[in-house]
Amino acid sequence: MRDTAEISSAVGEKANGRGGDIDITTKNIDIRDNAAILSGTFGNGNAGNLRVQADNIILTGSDNESFTGITSSVQKRANGKGGDIDITANNLDIRDAQISSGSLSTGDAGDIRINANFLEILGKGSAIASSTNAGNGGDITLDIADLLLLRGGGFISTTAGRNEAGGDGGNININSKFIVAIPKENSDITANAYTGTGGKVQINSQGIFGIESRTKPTEKSDITASSELGISGITNINAPDTSYIQNSFTRLSPNLIDTNALIANSCISRSPKKKGTFFITGSGGLRNSPNDASISIYSTGEVRSVNDNTSRTWKKGDLIIEPTGAYQLTDGRLILSRECQ
Structure with missing residues (x-):
């Protein structure tokens, strides 16, 4: 549907009666460019x-x-x-558009219930909204199996008293595996009122990123249940603290391992053989922390003390090494040996 196309069920102006219900079941729905599905009333x-x-x-x-x-x-x-709206979908994308139930007069807004695997609200003015000018805001219930994504000023709102009038904010209940927003994009979840009482926001999630609960709306991405002149509502968020993830990102040191110090502190004996090459390579995985070396996937073998007092009896066939001098050990004993070549 596009270019002002419309599916509607409405009561005309100066008429009395209830608008009819609309039921749609199909594979795909694509609504764009001022097209709409509308159920409303212009009369009583x-x-x-x-x-x-x-x-x-x-x-x-x-x-x-x-x-x-x-x-x-x-x-x-x-x-x-306003009437109620029930939507069931696998993927629901809202881009510069809205799903809304409300009243521009003194009546209450209807409720909105959405069940989906993925929900994206993208663009300033894009919304799932149940709002009124003077009546009570409706309730919004979102059951999202995977991801709820808010971008570019998109919002979820059940707000009352847009004309600075009475009415209580509705309630918002969100159950989503993950909720993601960009902090500086001002994408909000609000259950606000003007002179009435703010609504209740209940969120259950395994991870919330980029949006925070605040006492009142700000220029950042907020979760609020406030009232301009009345009593603020309640915000209850049941989700693990994910702030440590962002705070743990630190700049890596340019020198993860000081190879010179590593070699200097090692027990290395000189040899007349051809010089070898010493390489330090990573294991291909992530380090435990920025200051740790990578963990090798290969065994380093048995580690023994440098001062190994274990002696071995000379056997026939072993190389005979002539001593070049007497050397004193740390305990004062003298031994015949030769200098490392």
């Missing part, structure tokens, strides 16, 4: 519900301000509640 009544099932869903908007995406909403001067 609730907007209809939307249910969409597909393997791949791609929503791609254009650069202008026209809406592209899936929405169930109550328009201005209408009285009613």
